[in-house]
Amino acid sequence: MNDARFERMGKGKGFIAALDQSGGSTPGALKRYGIAEDRYSTDEEMFDLVHAMRERIVVSPSFTGEHILGSILFEKTMDRTFAGVPAGDYLWEQKSILPILKVDKGLREEADGVRLMKPIADLDGLLVRAKAAGMFATKMRSVIQAAGPAGIVANVAQQFDIGRRIAATGLVPILEPEIDIHSPDKAECERILLEELLRKLDEGGFEAPLMFKLTPPEVDDFYRPVIEHPAVLRVVALSGGYSREDANKILARNHGLIASFSRALTEGLAESMSAEEFDQTLLDSIRSIYDASIT
Template identity: 60%
Template sequence: MDKEQFDIMKNRKGFIAALDQSGGSTPKALALYGISEDSYNGEEEMFTLVHEMRSRIVTSPVFSSEHILGAILFEQTMDRKVDGLYTADYLWEKKRIVPFLKVDKGLDAEADGVQLMKPNPDLDALLARANERHIFGTKMRSVIKSANREGIKKVVAQQFEVGKQIIAAGLIPIIEPEVDIHSADKAESEAILKEELLLALDALNPDQFVMLKLSIPSVDDFYKELIAHPQVVRVVALSGGYSREEANEKLTHNPGLIASFSRALSEGLTAGLTDDEFKTKLAESIQSIYDASIV
């Protein structure tokens, strides 16, 4: 684990850019960027186009460590290059932005009001490659649909079991048990989730550290105990379907919680923008998310 990168993630002001749309969400991300599905053939062309989109974002002069602490990459992005460097090396060496990798393989079918992560038998091999590519940490997502205690217990147990495997590989896991923002009992789900997370965090050894990525809570400042926990490097928030404006507004009511936005970060960015237009829109987006993250 890189001590300088750990210190940045623990202590510096800013937010995390999520650039980790995967196979299932890439067509939607490209469509929002102004590239329709009928304009490319097959996965290879699709991933090349999305890498061009991500490269345009990360090479922009406004995408800098002044506002951005880290960036979460998709596996394909990790294995591709930006300006002749592997993406993680470009982020760190050129921008001083800490690289993370999405490592989950998607979601299982809903059961007990939740969607667990699909089995990931090749994780150790992926973590070895992540280390070769100079990745600092990982991210993995589950989804909570309703306030089912047994289901939420399973989500947290699975996340921390895999999290310990990631810690053993020398990486910092971002544990992401997303609560669906459209859930009828979202606040109740968050109350159960916080209890279970605190139990799991208390069971970690003093040298085991995690990050948490959570939906912006229904009750203001609800995650302060998680933010203050000694085994937690940082607690970050997903936009979860809110517009950027709405997500930013909600974030300002949660001191210490910082953004890790994907769709909300790239909102309004399209392939047809000139470089100056693209830079201006991206700068506005970054500044607004940063301002909401340093409250």
């Protein structure tokens, strides 16, 4: 992996566009875009429709490396094309946007206040494919719902264990132990999580720098020790169900933290829009997220 890509992600101005809705979240994404469930009857038809939405976003003149550092792709998207070009190649070569692959396969049922990741079948094979497809990094999500130390320790341990396997291939692992924004003890979850992240980071043993995707904290700049840790390339924030306006306000108060928004990025976009309306709405969204990310 060349230094230019590390330099861009580590020091560039901008944010990450998350276009990685998987099977469970795709119907909701399509509905917000104006495509009802009666428009498709199979998973394949559903994924064709969401790919068309993603392709419209990615090929838009508003979607460029001027504001966007990277874009997270679903596995099926990595295997497809944008404008006739393999997805990863199109993003990097045409847009100067680093392609990132979502590798997790969903969540287990809640236990000890957390939802760990389901097993990732043939992770090694997936990582080989990711490198061949030009991916820069990977992303995997688990969820923290309550401030139980045992659950949070297990959640972080799973993220780091798989992250080490990913880093060994030269891909940059983005660890995402998301804290549910509706957790009644969110601040305590954050305290335990920060302590555990720093403990695991200080253990070292990674062959590539790490990134983290975290829920915006209750206390501004709370994750600054992670952002400044020498083993960390970048820390990004998920929108977590906040509106784009609210997510941007919180993000702007957290210095050095940049966005990795999905729902907040596509908020307001509709299939029925003209090209001009679509591109302008997308540009307004991108600019507002970019402005909040460069504080």
